[in-house]
Amino acid sequence: MLATSRHFEAAAQAGLANQNLQRALGLARTGFPLRRRLAVERLPEFEALRETGRSIKDHTLQHLDFYLELYESQVVASGGKVHWARTSEEACAAVLRICRSVGAKLVTKGKSMVAEEVGLNDALEANGITPVETDLGEYIIQLRHEPPSHIIAPAIHLVKEQVADTFRAEHRSLDPDRLLAEPRQMCDEARSVLRPRFLAADVGITGANFLIAETGSSIIVTNEGNGDLTQTLPRIHIVMTSIEKLVPTFEDAATLLRLLARSATGQEFSSYTTISTGPRRPDDLDGPEQYHVVLLDNGRSAMIGTEFQDMLRCIRCSACMNHCPVYAAVGGHAYGWVYPGPMGAVLTPGLIGIEEAGHLPNASTFCGRCESVCPVKIPLPKMMRHWREREFAKKLSPPAYRSGLAAWAWVARRPGLYHALAEIGSRALGWAGSRRGRFRTLPLASGWTGVRDMPAPEGRSFHSLWAERQTSGVAR
Amino acid sequence: MSEARERILGAIRSSLGRGRLDPDAEADLRARIGAHRRNLVPVRATALDERARVELFIAMAEEVQARVTRVGSPTEVPEAIARYLAAENLPAELVMAPDPSIDDIPWDTWPLLQIRRGRAEAEDRVSVTHCHAAIAETGTLMLISGAQTPTTLNFLPEAHIVVVRRDQVVATYEDGWDRLRTVETTGGLPRAVNFVTGPSRTADIEQHIELGAHGPGRLHIVFIEDVRVARSERDDGYSAPAG
Numbered sequence: 195m196l197a198t199s200r201h202f203e204a205a206a207q208a209g210l211a212n213q214n215l216q217r218a219l220g221l222a223r224t225g226f227p228l229r230r231r232l233a234v235e236r237l238p239e240f241e242a243l244r245e246t247g248r249s250i251k252d253h254t255l256q257h258l259d260f261y262l263e264l265y266e267s268q269v270v271a272s273g274g275k276v277h278w279a280r281t282s283e284e285a286c287a288a289v290l291r292i293c294r295s296v297g298a299k300l301v302t303k304g305k306s307m308v309a310e311e312v313g314l315n316d317a318l319e320a321n322g323i324t325p326v327e328t329d330l331g332e333y334i335i336q337l338r339h340e341p342p343s344h345i346i347a348p349a350i351h352l353v354k355e356q357v358a359d360t361f362r363a364e365h366r367s368l369d370p371d372r373l374l375a376e377p378r379q380m381c382d383e384a385r386s387v388l389r390p391r392f393l394a395a396d397v398g399i400t401g402a403n404f405l406i407a408e409t410g411s412s413i414i415v416t417n418e419g420n421g422d423l424t425q426t427l428p429r430i431h432i433v434m435t436s437i438e439k440l441v442p443t444f445e446d447a448a449t450l451l452r453l454l455a456r457s458a459t460g461q462e463f464s465s466y467t468t469i470s471t472g473p474r475r476p477d478d479l480d481g482p483e484q485y486h487v488v489l490l491d492n493g494r495s496a497m498i499g500t501e502f503q504d505m506l507r508c509i510r511c512s513a514c515m516n517h518c519p520v521y522a523a524v525g526g527h528a529y530g531w532v533y534p535g536p537m538g539a540v541l542t543p544g545l546i547g548i549e550e551a552g553h554l555p556n557a558s559t560f561c562g563r564c565e566s567v568c569p570v571k572i573p574l575p576k577m578m579r580h581w582r583e584r585e586f587a588k589k590l591s592p593p594a595y596r597s598g599l600a601a602w603a604w605v606a607r608r609p610g611l612y613h614a615l616a617e618i619g620s621r622a623l624g625w626a627g628s629r630r631g632r633f634r635t636l637p638l639a640s641g642w643t644g645v646r647d648m649p650a651p652e653g654r655s656f657h658s659l660w661a662e663r664q665t666s667g668v669a670r
Numbered sequence: 671m672s673e674a675r676e677r678i679l680g681a682i683r684s685s686l687g688r689g690r691l692d693p694d695a696e697a698d699l700r701a702r703i704g705a706h707r708r709n710l711v712p713v714r715a716t717a718l719d720e721r722a723r724v725e726l727f728i729a730m731a732e733e734v735q736a737r738v739t740r741v742g743s744p745t746e747v748p749e750a751i752a753r754y755l756a757a758e759n760l761p762a763e764l765v766m767a768p769d770p771s772i773d774d775i776p777w778d779t780w781p782l783l784q785i786r787r788g789r790a791e792a793e794d795r796v797s798v799t800h801c802h803a804a805i806a807e808t809g810t811l812m813l814i815s816g817a818q819t820p821t822t823l824n825f826l827p828e829a830h831i832v833v834v835r836r837d838q839v840v841a842t843y844e845d846g847w848d849r850l851r852t853v854e855t856t857g858g859l860p861r862a863v864n865f866v867t868g869p870s871r872t873a874d875i876e877q878h879i880e881l882g883a884h885g886p887g888r889l890h891i892v893f894i895e896d897v898r899v900a901r902s903e904r905d906d907g908y909s910a911p912a913g
Contacts, residue, residue: 237714260699264703279674280674329874349875350877354878381872392884408703423884442702443703445709462867463808465868465885498686
């Protein structure tokens with residue numbers, strides 16, 4: 195997928211001004227956190243499970259080469275095939291080879307963020323193969339030619355009226371006067387439109403939430419059942435996934451599954467958790483005749499052993515973006531690539547480069563909610579800070595910002611001077627703002643005062659107040 | 671072996687700052703796998719006795735909009751299904767798993783039920799299956815694929831009826847998987863293991879939860895309380911109509 199992360203600032207402004215988006219985000223920003231909290235409160239072991247989940251993933255990453263080789267040998271033993279892909283191009287080429295081998299024309303797809311990452315739909319279409327997204331949200335945005343704006347709720351940026359308009363424009367064989375006012379009607383319409391596609395598809399492509407090394411199995415977690423129809427009905431099932439999805443055993447997967455749905459939607463368990471191992475057996479009555487796994491690296495192996503390795507623990511639950519004030523304000527499209535929110539702000543520069551994605555780790559207030567809800571305890575704010583350091587070291591930020599920061603750093607390293615300047619500054623601002631108690635405009639601070647007033651200081655600096663309390667003993 | 675494979679494994683090893691693991695380290699990892707050691711498992715279901723575990727399974731299943739009908743013995747199953755179909759305005763035509771483990775149910779006692787046995791096809795509206803285990807922790811059904819248990823029955827029709835016997839209720843996912851491991855020794859893992867928790871649903875439009883997105887919008891559990899009766903009836907020589 196083509197990245198537009200360079201234009202984050204403009205895209206964020208556009209998001210703030212988009213009334214439909216703001217209405218849609220309003221529903222999400224209360225719903226997700228509330229449901230997650232209720233689910234977590236019901237499970238006393240949740241905090242301990244987060245620690246266990248973290249250690250399972252860390253253990254696997256430390257021995258990833260071993261587990262990948264074991265996994266591949268078990269896929270082969272169960273009659274499947276693994277296709278290794280270093281890059282998006284190699285991944286798309288592998289899928290195209292498989293599709294061509296059976297003359298596939300129609301491909302159904304379960305939701306896969308890795309498929310978004312490699313731009314699979316474009317590659318299929320360019321080669322005369324029609325991909326049909328079957329997850330309701332993915333289907334809606336495919337009709338609208340938009341990228342997903344959220345990793346588990348891809349159409350979360352839309353309100354129902356927009357969905358109805360899209361269905362009317364695209365489902366032209368249906369009665370134009372039909373009622374499409376409520377989600378129920380749209381859901382039924384999508385079900386009836388997609389059903390024949392499920393049955394006609396030559397190839398079904400899904401992602402994987404986890405891969406089990408011991409058994410060579412892939413796991414998908416869905417609520418709609420679209421992933422299961424996608425991987426059961428066609429002759430060929432392709433699993434589009436990446437190397438960090440591995441866990442050693444079913445027992446390890448079970449721990450992460452207990453964390454996943456609760457962190458994501460606040461469900462106790464998603465409707466469907468399916469563990470697939472190889473193609474149909476000789477006496478099976480259904481299931482695919484071929485089972486392929488496309489295993490993508492795309493920069494992940496290079497993150498191991500760096501300060502960004504922890505990001506490879508991510509299980510793609512979306513709790514971080516569901517609790518992020520920046521995501522909640524600007525929506526997912528502003529981030530300009532596949533992965534939005536805090537996890538995207540860390541992962542995107544790792545996969546497409548800090549040169550492309552430098553804005554994303556800066557789009558954070560460092561409030562820390564993302565880390566506090568992460569089911570595998572990824573230190574997201576710390577890693578955004580690492581990216582900011584790299585961006586600064588590579589001289590990628592604007593000159594005015596860099597010289598301002600350099601000047602501040604010079605002063606901050608001289609505490610006497612810093613305290614004196616702070617005291618003078620707060621006294622001057624306190625005096626200048628004493629009548630109104632706030633500033634509508636300030637030189638060098640238009641970014642702040644453009645959207646809100648700056649409160650006037652009361653005339654003393656924190657340092658001087660603190661020193662006074664220390665000497666008078668109040669703080670003890 | 672492909673070049674990409676060697677390059678990816680090589681890149682991982684170089685990032686980890688080591689070469690291939692030595693045989694001792696690999697043996698340790700194989701031992702970790704072979705032990706099938708459970709991680710922390712919530713006590714919610716494990717701390718319960720049999721009676722409470724069954725009640726937890728039913729309460730959790732109902733919480734996610736599965737409908738549960740409790741019957742005393744297998745002989746009551748056909749009537750329970752017929753009544754459910756009538757109440758839900760569904761046709762009395764069933765596609766049923768060709769699974770001998772539901773053959774002790776006297777299907778011919780309710781002749782209005784038309785039964786075809788096999789995999790589900792596009793036109794089938796109601797399916798009936800058995801399950802491998804019922805997991806109390808979250809009200810989850812565990813179904814496995816096989817010659818007698820095709821997966822399409824679990825996903826294609828709009829209503830899925832699952833016959834659950836009391837002795838199939840286990841506490842956790844791991845318990846269900848352990849039951850599978852004992853079966854597995856005879857022929858490897860099944861192609862698909864489906865954990866089903868309530869009917870199909872979506873919240874993709876304005877976070878509004880709607881049932882029946884692509885899979886069955888109705889999940890009906892017929893729960894047989896007395897497994898002892900089931901066995902004695904089978905011993906009496908009853909056999910189900912051929913499919």
